[in-house]
Amino acid sequence: MIQRMIIHAYLLTMTDDQGGLIMDGAVAMEGNEIVAVGTTEQLQANYQAKEEIDARGKVVMPGLVDAHIHTSMALYRGVAQDMHHWLQKGVGPFFGNITTAEAVIGSRLNIVEGIKAGTTTFSDFDNPMNLIAENYRQAGVRARMTSTVNALPPTLHKLGVGELYPLDEGIEQTKLKEAVTLLEEWHGKENGRLTVMMGPQGPDMVSKEMLQEIKKLAQHYKTKIHMHVAQGDREINQVIKRYGVRTIPWLDEIGYLDQQLIAIHLTEAYDEEAALLANRGASMIHCPGSIGVIDGIVPPVMAFLDAGGTAGLGSDNAPGNNCNNIFNEMKAAAVYNKIKAKDPTVMTAYKVIRMATIEGAKAIGLDHETGSLEPGKKADMIIINMKEPNLSPVILKPVCNIIPNLVYSGRGHEVETVIVDGRKIMEHRKVLTLNEEKVVNEAQEAATKLAERVATLL
C-alpha cells in the first residue's frame, strides 16, 4: 500500500516539449516523493493506495514555480500604478517605512494568494527573511529564500530623480549578517523544503566590495546569487555614474556572470547583453507582468532564450503587477513577446508553461526536486478543474487545446488541490495550512496603519 495515487487525469508531466501529456494518467506518491508516473492502467496494475483521488476531467501537473517574488510587498498592493519613477516616487515611501511585523503579515497574504493560484515554489527576495521563513514553514510550500542585502537608507524617496544614492556601509553590513544568519539557520530545513540563496538587491544598491564579499560567501556556501540586473534605466544610470560602464559589462568585469547568477528582469539589457548572460551560464527570471505595468517594457527574454539560456517566470511584487499569480505571467510572457516581435508564433503556450514549471525550477537550481512529474522527484503538484467554463471544453484532436487554454485562459481559481512535498496544502480551494480569513483581515489592519503613517510623511 502506498500513500496516495491520483488517477484518470490529463497528466502533464512536463518531460517533453509538448507538456508530456499522458491521457488517463496517474501518479503515485509516498512520503514526500513521487514513486511512479504512467497511465492509470499501468499504475493500478502495480500499486494500491491508501488514498485514491479520481481526477477525471482534471489536469494534474507540476506545481508552479514563482521564481522571483517579494512577498512582503503585498501589504501595499496597487499603490503605484500608471506613473513614472515607480520605485523612488511610488513604492519608496511604503518600502522605506514598513515595519518588520508588517512585512511578515504582508508576506503571509501573498503566500496565500500564490497557493490559491497553484504556486508551490516561492523564490522570495525580501526582508526580514528570518521571520518570513516562519510563514513558509507554516504554509507548507517549497521556498527558496533570499534575504535582500542593500546599502540604502530608508529616505530614498526624498532624493532627486537621477541623483546618486548614498550607499551606507553600516546598513549593508547589517543586512549581510542577516543574510548569512538566514543561511546558517534555515538552509535545508523542513526536510529540505526550505533553502536559502544570497542576494544583493542590485549592482547599484550595494558597494562593489559588498558584491565581491557576497560572491565569495555564495561560493563558500555553494548557493546561487539572486540579484536584480539591468532592472531599469535608473539602475544603469547609477552604475555608469559610479563605474563608467553599463551594468552587464561591469558585472562581467568583476566576474559576476556565471552559473551562480540568477539575473532578475534584464528590463533595460540590450539583446547582446542578454545573450552574453546566457552564454556565461547565468539564468534569467522574466517578470513580464510587473515590468509591463511599471515600465511599459518587454525585457529581452527571447534574445536570452535564443542564446540558449534557461529562464523562469516571476510575479515580482503586488504594488507593481498587481497580482502574484503565475497564470498571469504565462499569458503575459506569451502575448507581450508576440507584441514585441509582431509575430503570433513566438513564445508559444508550450514554451511558457515550461518556464512556469521545469525551466523555472532549473533557473533557480531546484530542477532535481521539482518542476516535473517524475519518479524520485518531490511530490509538488496541482489539480486543475477543466470543467470551469473558461477552460471548457477539452479537445484532443485534431489539435489538443489543454495547454493553450491553461496558458491563455487559466486564471488560477481553477486550481482545486495543491500538494507540496507530498502534503495536501489546499483542497476544494481551502488552504489547509493557513487561516485565509485571518491572514486577509490581519493584512487589512496592518495596511491601514502603514498607509496612515506614510500619508503623514508625504
Added chain:
Amino acid sequence: MIQRMIIHAYLLTMTDDQGGLIMDGAVAMEGNEIVAVGTTEQLQANYQAKEEIDARGKVVMPGLVDAHIHTSMALYRGVAQDMHHWLQKGVGPFFGNITTAEAVIGSRLNIVEGIKAGTTTFSDFDNPMNLIAENYRQAGVRARMTSTVNALPPTLHKLGVGELYPLDEGIEQTKLKEAVTLLEEWHGKENGRLTVMMGPQGPDMVSKEMLQEIKKLAQHYKTKIHMHVAQGDREINQVIKRYGVRTIPWLDEIGYLDQQLIAIHLTEAYDEEAALLANRGASMIHCPGSIGVIDGIVPPVMAFLDAGGTAGLGSDNAPGNNCNNIFNEMKAAAVYNKIKAKDPTVMTAYKVIRMATIEGAKAIGLDHETGSLEPGKKADMIIINMKEPNLSPVILKPVCNIIPNLVYSGRGHEVETVIVDGRKIMEHRKVLTLNEEKVVNEAQEAATKLAERVATLL
C-alpha cells in the same frame, strides 16, 4: 418599501473620471431600475427595503460591458494559438463546420463564463442569432445581438492564403434575411433587455451592394451597424484587390463612417485612419486580448481616443483569446498600450475601467440604460469581494488602490453577485438562470463531436 438596497459598499458609480467612488455607498432599486444612489446614511434616511444586502468590504459597480463577442466560438476554445493565418487555417475548419445546434450550445457556455466574470451586457455577433437569442432570454443578461451577414462559403479554409474569396450572393441574401427576421422578432424583447443591431462580418466578406443595403436597413430600423473594420492585413489585402484602396478610405467613400458605425478591432488601421473614424463619430471596440494572441498587434485605440472617439472593450472569441472575461481585457488594454507606447503612464486603470463600463455602453448605444450607477438607469451591477487575497488589502489614502487592483489584479472570480435588469442572476458565485454543470457537460459532448468531424476533413 422598495425592493432592494445594497449598503456599506465601496460604490463605484462611474460618474466621473476617478470611478465616482462613494465610500460607505448605497444603491436602491425597484423593479428593473435604480431609484437612488448615495451614502448608506443618505439612503437609509429615505428608504426601507424588502431586501438589504450588506456589502461591507465589497465593491459594487456597474456590470461589465463586453462590447464585442462571438459566443458560439466557445465550443472550439483554444484550437488556433501561436500560428499564422489564424482565421483561414486555424479557425476556418471549425467555423465552417459547426452546426446551428452546436453553435447554440457553445454560446451558452460562453454566456456562463461571462456572467461568472461580471459581464452583464453582451454585444454578440454570431449565427444563428435567432436561436442564440433564446439563451439570452433564459440567462437574464442584457444582450445587444447582431446576426452576422457574410457571403462566405464554408470552404474558406481550402483557399490559398491571399487568394480573393468568392462572395456568394445566395449566402449573403439568406443571412440578410435572418438578420432582418432577428430584428423584427427580438428587438426590444424582455422589457427592452434584448436589442438587435445590423452587422456585415467585414467590408471584405460581403459585396458592396450588400453593405449599401444594410446601411439603408439600419437607417430604416434606427439600429447601429456592428462590423469588423481593418481587422487584419488579410482584410485590407482583399479590399485593395477588389476596390483599389484600403478599407477605411473606401468605407468613407461609400458613406459608411458615421455615428451609426461600431468599428471592431482596427487591428491594421493607421493612426490617421483611426482618428478619421473618431472624427466621423463612429465608435471603436478594442479587443486587446484576442488581437494580441492572434496577431501580436496592439490596435490604434490610443490614436482613436486622442482624436476624441468613444471606445469600449470586447473579449472577441475563445479560439483566439482564449477567455471571455472583461477583467482580462482591462489589464490587457492598459498594459499592451503601455508597451506599445513604451510609457507606463498611458491607458491608466481609471481609463480602462470606464471603457469596460460606461464608455463601452456608450460605444454600443446603451449608455442611457447601463454602464453607470445612476437613478433612472437599469439595475445592472456586480458585487465584488475585495477580501479575496489578490484584491487585498484596500488602501484609501495617501492613494486609493481599489481601481488599480480591480484592473491589474482582478480576475473575475472575485465577482460574487450579478444583478441584471433588477434581477439577481448570480449569487455566491452560483448562476441562478442556467445550470452551469449541464451547460459545461453539453458543451464538452458537442465539442467532441465537432472536433471529430473536423479531424476527418483535414
